Amino acid sequence: MNEFNWTYVGVAALGIFGLFSFLATVVLSLTWYERKMLARIQMRVGPSRVGPHGLLQPIADVFKLVTKEDIRPTNSSGILFWSAPLIVFVSAFLVWLTVPFADGLIVAPQELGLLYIVAIATVGIVGLLLAGYTSSSKYSVLGGMRAAAQLVSYEIPIIVVVLAIAVLVQSLDLRDVILGNEVTIGERVISFDGQGAIPFAFIMPLGLVVFILAGLAELGRTPFDIHHAESEVVGGPFLEYSGAHWAVFFLAEYINTFMIAALTVLLFFGGWSWPSPPESVFGAALDEWQTDALGVGWFLFKTYMVVGLFFWFRGTYPRLRIDQLMAFGWKSLIPLSFVNLILIAIVMFYDWPLWVMTAFSVPILVGGLYFGARRTARRADPSTVQMYRRASREDGGNKLVPEGTRD
Amino acid sequence: MLNSLKALRVSLGTMMRKKVTAEYPKEHLPIQDRYMGFPALLWDDARDEPFCTGCMVCVRYCPTQCMSAEMMDNEKFVEGDSHRKKIIDTFEINLGRCILCGICVDVCNFDAIEMSHEHERSDRGRDANRVDLGELLVMGTKFQKDTGWKQSKPNLPSPKERSVIAEAKAAKEAAEAAANPASEVPPETTAT
Numbered sequence: 075m076n077e078f079n080w081t082y083v084g085v086a087a088l089g090i091f092g093l094f095s096f097l098a099t100v101v102l103s104l105t106w107y108e109r110k111m112l113a114r115i116q117m118r119v120g121p122s123r124v125g126p127h128g129l130l131q132p133i134a135d136v137f138k139l140v141t142k143e144d145i146r147p148t149n150s151s152g153i154l155f156w157s158a159p160l161i162v163f164v165s166a167f168l169v170w171l172t173v174p175f176a177d178g179l180i181v182a183p184q185e186l187g188l189l190y191i192v193a194i195a196t197v198g199i200v201g202l203l204l205a206g207y208t209s210s211s212k213y214s215v216l217g218g219m220r221a222a223a224q225l226v227s228y229e230i231p232i233i234v235v236v237l238a239i240a241v242l243v244q245s246l247d248l249r250d251v252i253l254g255n256e257v258t259i260g261e262r263v264i265s266f267d268g269q270g271a272i273p274f275a276f277i278m279p280l281g282l283v284v285f286i287l288a289g290l291a292e293l294g295r296t297p298f299d300i301h302h303a304e305s306e307v308v309g310g311p312f313l314e315y316s317g318a319h320w321a322v323f324f325l326a327e328y329i330n331t332f333m334i335a336a337l338t339v340l341l342f343f344g345g346w347s348w349p350s351p352p353e354s355v356f357g358a359a360l361d362e363w364q365t366d367a368l369g370v371g372w373f374l375f376k377t378y379m380v381v382g383l384f385f386w387f388r389g390t391y392p393r394l395r396i397d398q399l400m401a402f403g404w405k406s407l408i409p410l411s412f413v414n415l416i417l418i419a420i421v422m423f424y425d426w427p428l429w430v431m432t433a434f435s436v437p438i439l440v441g442g443l444y445f446g447a448r449r450t451a452r453r454a455d456p457s458t459v460q461m462y463r464r465a466s467r468e469d470g471g472n473k474l475v476p477e478g479t480r481d
Numbered sequence: 482m483l484n485s486l487k488a489l490r491v492s493l494g495t496m497m498r499k500k501v502t503a504e505y506p507k508e509h510l511p512i513q514d515r516y517m518g519f520p521a522l523l524w525d526d527a528r529d530e531p532f533c534t535g536c537m538v539c540v541r542y543c544p545t546q547c548m549s550a551e552m553m554d555n556e557k558f559v560e561g562d563s564h565r566k567k568i569i570d571t572f573e574i575n576l577g578r579c580i581l582c583g584i585c586v587d588v589c590n591f592d593a594i595e596m597s598h599e600h601e602r603s604d605r606g607r608d609a610n611r612v613d614l615g616e617l618l619v620m621g622t623k624f625q626k627d628t629g630w631k632q633s634k635p636n637l638p639s640p641k642e643r644s645v646i647a648e649a650k651a652a653k654e655a656a657e658a659a660a661n662p663a664s665e666v667p668p669e670t671t672a673t
Contacts, residue, residue: 119502
């Protein structure tokens with residue numbers, strides 16, 4: 075791809091357009107899915123009026139949001155205020171470019187896909203912080219700060235777990251995670267065949283649980299949704315947004331939710347690869363497009379299952395306090411993720427069988443989460459409480475609002 | 482941590498439970514007999530006419546003055562079929578003003594008005610939701626049929642019934658007199 079090639083540009087544009095349409099559809103379906111699921115947990119019906127089973131409700135929602143008045147607070151700082159949702163959305167969208175839906179079905183194949191994903195996903199934090207900072211609202215600033223603190227903290231366990239997967243597969247390419255890879259370390263040749271192999275969830279259950287919990291925090295979903303906690307900071311960074319811009323924020327939010335679920339499936343549940351090859355299931359040789367379609371279907375099915383797990387959590391757990399959140403992240407998840415990384419490194423270095431990893435992971439996982447949860451559930455540290463009280467006493471928190479934008 | 486898993490099990494359990502929502506226009510929950518809907522006039526099946534005599538008590542007691550009524554002479558009384566000398570001629574309730582307080586039911590002397598089960602009446606206009614005598618009677622008979630309503634005291638006898646009763650009484654007395662002639666004679670006449 076050294077020379078400029080119009081065909082390549084056309085194909086890329088087509089891919090991006092297809093990806094965008096796909097993601098928009100997915101977001102619509104996710105809002106419906108979430109509302110139905112929460113409704114079932116609360117013994118309600120959920121959306122049922124627009125279309126059969128309320129299936130057209132998301133479209134009605136989009137129409138409502140787009141036709142709503144788009145308000146900008148008088149004291150907010152113009153172009154920054156409008157660009158914040160764009161930054162959040164673009165970072166959420168760009169991550170999807172390297173996600174393989176099936177063998178070869180990928181918009182931009184990259185050898186450093188995993189690195190790219192964790193790098194680009196971080197950009198979204200800037201958008202949230204910007205949204206909070208430029209809204210000229212105390213709640214937004216607090217929400218933005220919380221978002222930044224939370225997301226930066228929980229990036230670490232995610233990256234370390236991804237690193238552990240990379241150590242296991244000896245590659246940073248997402249396709250290698252599924253298809254397997256062959257590498258040479260010194261004199262030894264390590265061959266890893268992912269297709270049809272046992273999912274990594276069984277090899278590193280510790281990594282899976284840490285990834286899902288940190289992923290939930292990364293998304294700002296319940297029980298880690300303190301950055302748009304309605305009862306505390308009203309809506310966090312999104313507070314002052316309305317209409318289409320608010321819709322863009324939530325588009326990004328749901329794309330990210332689907333992203334974390336898709337990453338969980340790709341890294342831990344074998345992505346598009348069937349438990350046994352589809353040929354053996356259907357008893358006949360399949361065309362390439364048939365295999366691809368089956369793979370994409372299987373991948374989406376698993377992803378929706380994981381998303382359903384997130385929604386189930388949302389219907390079950392209350393919100394953590396901010397000090398609990400930080401304590402859980404720094405004192406439990408990060409040590410556990412590092413233990414996971416070191417374990418897999420030792421297992422790979424000495425070329426032990428992979429069940430050793432499982433055997434070590436399970437007790438560490440249970441023990442770590444048990445003590446982590448106990449420590450998290452403790453009362454707030456008195457010094458932390460004093461710090462927050464002092465901050466709220468002095469100037470009523472006005473110090474947090476940038477100079478010149480105070481009302 | 483165990484409690485967190487228990488919580489997940491609980492929410493899964495509620496997910497499996499039956500929904501409590503009734504999707505209203507499609508699905509109607511049963512109405513209890515004591516439910517107080519809009520007032521309606523009841524129908525006297527024995528006399529084949531309304532109970533209401535148009536006495537205006539409910540109209541006078543109505544706190545929102547949503548009712549109006551007019552009485553007329555009852556033809557059935559003239560013919561001797563009914564005990565009601567007067568009967569309701571026109572009755573109108575502005576359901577838009579009615580506050581469903583039930584005072585009209587409490588003050589009625591004739592079992593004529595009841596709070597029916599009718600509750601699905603609404604209209605866009607402030608003055609559009611008026612019901613006349615016919616509709617009120619339809620609402621009332623539906624209520625009577627649904628709840629097995631019984632009147633609190635029996636009807637007084639009509640003129641025809643009264644004459645039948647009087648004839649029967651006279652016949653009975655005559656028969657008694659025939660059976661016992663001595664008692665028929667007044668004591669004064671025997672004294673003279």
